[in-house]
Amino acid sequence: MIRILVYLALIFAAAAGFAWLADRPGEISLVWQGYEITTSLMVGAVALAALFVLLALLLSVLMAVLRAPRLLDGWITGRRRDRGYRALSRGMIAIGVGDVKRAKRSASEAAKLLDHEPLTLLLAAQTAQATGDGAGARAAFEAMLPTQETKLLGLRGLYVEAERAGEHEAARHFAEEAAKTSPGLAWAGEALFAYQSSSGEWQGALQTLGSNLQAKLIDRTAAHRLRAVLLTARGLELETGNPEEALAAALEAVRLAPTLVPAATLAARLAGRQGDIKRAMKISEAAWKQGPHPELAEAYLSVRPGDAAGDRLKRAQRLAELAPSHPESHFAVARAAIDAREFTEARRALSGIAEAAKTERYWLLMAEIEDGAxxxxxxxxxxxxxxxRAPRDPVWMADGYAFTAWAPRSPVSGKLDAFEWRTPSMALADDPRPLLNLDLSPAAADASAPPAAEPQRPVALELAATPVASAREPAPPAPNGTVAKATAEPPIPDDPGVDDGTAPRIDRMRLQ
Structure with a gap:
């Protein structure tokens, strides 16, 4: 529209100029080399205008002749480019519908017609992946690395190929490189965090988690929970070598996740060892109000080593007052009363437990009371x-398996914060053969996914026979990530009058 207006304006200006000359007649005389040319002003103006037009036409023809080779080359290149993009489009569609042969043919054609086009490398890589040519796919993705605009695409493809091949070190390297190149890249940040947490690199995982939070790749609430788990893991790692730093990590974990029981027990234990009994008790009491737990009770009762059994009983009664209706409060008082040989108090504490909450632990404590009294x-x-025959007590579980102690990550899948304190679904096992067979080696722990073989198979978990006389002493905690060992058990003697000092406990269960 603007161009038309400019043309109209020029025509109007030329017409106005000729009209102005027509109103002012005159003559033009030219003398050159003995020749004299005389004409009117209007004819001279028209001749001059015609001369300019002729010169413009000649210049246009000359420029067209000079530009003809380049125009021809551009036309040929354009047709070649169009054919290449059509081949690329056909190849992408063929990959989408699973026509591998057509995709391979189109990829070859597009690579010949389109030079330095990133999409041709992507089509070649996807075609190689569809045909199972891992080497070809890696070669195509590696060809993308030198170019800045395709580097991340190449790293992503190499990461996926390494994951498929089980080359976790290589996959981690590609994820780290992608995270350095683009800190806000979601897949790179999540993959790097998963690798660091599964391999126990708590400090590096904390830094990566902070970067992911800053890049808004994770929700703040979820990030606080994961940070608390990582700090607890680091505190457990530094507990013996650097207790001051371990306590600082545990206290921050308690602040970020007040319901994380392992963090509270660790903080209370470390504070008690450093002589800060008051702080240790406050930490345990605050966590107990959030949710009573047997490990919290044990940490609270053991806050001052060397206390008499009576002092532990008074402390248990004080703890129970914070959650008087919770079964764990009754269990804590009963356990401390049995240790103090106050069997009447132990019976009174257990009598407050509702019928639905009378689990295996309740009857074992009753048996211990009867045996001692x-x-x-x-x-x-x-x-x-x-x-x-009683319902099972809650245990630490991760990925469907029961464990004797909490761990920051699952030894089955390597997932962070996979442990839950809950009651497993169990039934009496008809087949005493243990079915739980886990590879807890570091290599297996680094795996990013649980084994796919028979994921829904029932698991029989058998616990060793426990003498009643030793039930007063808590079982030593197993290393993090250790599954309860399956053992055979002797049958209960038929004669109730025979006391061989063992009174074995049978606990043969199957996790569904």
Whole structure:
């Protein structure tokens, strides 16, 4: 529209100029080399205008002749480019529908017609992946690395290929390189964090988590929870070598995730070792209000080493007042009362437990009370029999397996914060053969996914026979990520009057 207006303006100006000359007649005389040319002013102006037009036409023809080779080359290149993009489009569509042969043919054609086009490398890589040519796919992705605009695409493809091939070190290298190139890249940040946490690099995982939070790749609430888990893991790692730094990490973890029981128990334990008994008790009490837990009770009762059993009982009663209706409060008081040989107090504490909450631990404590107070072996065996049939107590579970202790990551899948304190779904096992067979080596722990073989197969978990006399002593915690060992157990003697000092406990279960 603007161009038309400019043309109209020029025509109007020329017409106005000729009209102005027509109103002012005159003559033009030219004398050159003895020749004299005389004409009117209007004819001279028209001749001059015609001369300019002729010169413009000649210049246009000359420029067209000079530009003809380049125009021809551009036309040929344009047709070649169009054919290349059509071949590229056909190849992408063929990959989408699974026509590998057509995709391969189109990829070859597009590579010949389109030079330095990133999409041709992508089509070649996808075609190689579709045909199972891992080497070809890696070569195509590696060809993208030198160019800045395709570097991240090449790193992503190499990462995926390395993951498929099980080359986790190489995959981690590509993820690290991508995270350095583009800190806000979601897949790179998440992959690097997963590798660092699964390999136990807690400090590096903390830094990567902070970068992911800054890049808004993770929700702040979820980031605080994961940071608390990482700090707890680091505190456990530094507990013996650097208790001051371990305590600082544990306290920050408690602040970020007040419901994380392992963080609270670690902080209370470390504070107690450093002589800050008051702080240790406050940490345990605050965590107990969030959710009573047997590990919190043990940490609270053991806050001052060397205390008499009576002092531990008073401390347990004080803790129970913070959550008087919770079963764990009754269990904590009963455990401390049994240790103090206050069996009447222990019975009173257990009497407050509702019928639905009478789990295996309840009947085992009742058997221990009966054994210590009356020595009625028949009643002891009755309680032990009820314990076998009672509902199971909550345990630490991750990826469907029961563990004896909490760990920051699952030894099955390597996932961070996979442990939950919950009651497993169990039934009596008909087949005593143990089915739980896990590879807990570091290589298996670094795997990014659980094994696919029979994921829904029932698991039989058998615990070793536990003498009643030793039930007063807590079992030593197993290393992080250790599954309860499956062992065979002797049957209960038929004669209730025979006391061999063992009173074995049978606990043969199957996790569904």
């Amino acid at each position: 009356e020595g009625d072996r028949g009643r002891v065996r009755e309680y032990l029999g009820r314990a076998v």
